[in-house]
Amino acid sequence: MRDEVTTAGILSVNDLHAWYAESKALHGISFEVREGELLTLIGRNGAGKTTTLRSIMGIVRKRTGSVRFRNEELIDKRIYQIARKGLAYCPEERAIFSSLSVKENLTLPPVLQKGGMADDELLKAFPNLQRRASSQGTKLSGGEQQMLAIARILRTGSRFLLLDEPSEGLAPVVVKEIAELIRKLKRQGFTIILVEQNLRFARSVADRHVIVENGRVVDILTSDALSQDMARVQSYLGV
């Protein structure tokens, strides 16, 4: 409790509701993220994890409630304005552009703030992408596409990352590489919201976990609490 008072959240989501056309997907989501923290969103399929990220980012337009980032309200802002405040989003479907080469995909995001990684730094950090620089973006393997999707948002200089299931559908060795990358980002001071179904993976990288069910937050746990009470969390996930 004391922890929550002394460490102010840099992002606070309050009573967030969101709709796809007439159908409601979020029914009042609230949580806080502290600077440098890695927070996961956990919940079964269709719980509203992706919708939460897309609503924070402004991609789901029909939304109410409050999303405050560094004390600025984002709920009435457009996607590009939110991005320019310093949030970056890596979608579940990775969204690699098929009409762009790997290099073009990587260098597409403009540098928005100081501290964005330079092109040569990025290529050095992701040697696979360097080797395949001129191939079509979507010709990469799933793991490489995921790396590319994360790498390119590092170019913007945003220090707050929204990562949607980066480990989904990837082979165990690749999942390990992604986990390593995420740990490295955390060490570098990035604040991260990670959507993750894989509890082992989630527990190994995160500080706290927000459990989402039917568009609501039903629990918030630290990683230690999660380890001690795996059974309860697994019942949330229905496994």
Place this chain on the structure above:
Amino acid sequence: MFDAISPQLLFGQLLIGLINGSFYAMLSMGLAIIFGLMNVVNFAHGAQYMLGAFTAWLLLNYLGVPYWGALVLAPVIVAAVGMAMERAVLRPLQHLDHLYGLLATYAVALIVEGLIRQRYGATGMPYPSPINGGVNLGFMFLPWYRFYVVIFSIVICLGTWLLIEHTRLGAYLRAANEKPDIVESFGVNVPRMITLTYGFGVGLAALSGVLAAPIYQVSPSMGTSLMITVFAVVVIGGIGSISGAIMTGYVLGLVEALTKVFYPAGAGMVVFVVMIIVLLMKPNGMFSSPERL
């Protein structure tokens, strides 16, 4: 049958085909660029082409601005009008069915043409050619202005293609064609990009109109008749494909010309016959790839 055809007739028609093809290519390229980003079939394209020619005519007759000045000014003016129209009419319809955008642009086209017909009448007005004379090639006489139009349009088409396929600016456009929200999530002002792209497409239409003014007469309906063929070109090339639009434009201009030589009665319909055949065999057009649709 073949020995009855003189080289003068053949090459004369081929030149006309190349000129028409130049206009088909430039106009369908603009349509493809607009459709790619906005998913709007810009039915105002013909009216914007006419406005280009008309603005050039007005600039000459009221302000004494010569052709070369109009070649720059008219597209800029018409593009500005187009961008205002995008903000006022198309943006509010952006999240509705694409049919609304098509209907709205068609309505704007009818209104613009109606207003100009009201004020200036329906008859064509001549626009003097800025380049006179020509060269006798032996088998035909080649007017310099027509030669210039062919070269100019090839440069414009190639330049636009290079800009879109091989520059960073073009990469933004290609990416936004695929996934505009993701491009916007990188902090790119996509709404402004849409306005500017629409302006660019409209400017291309107006530029074609200025080029056309000395060849055809300047009249309120000059766009309408041309656009029927241009839409067929776009359907044949595959809507949204830039290179497809360019190549199909030139090829169909030439096909039309050859038909005029060898089977004059079919010249008016050959483009549409080709369109139906292509639609039956390749419904998405000759040059479409699934991602670019």
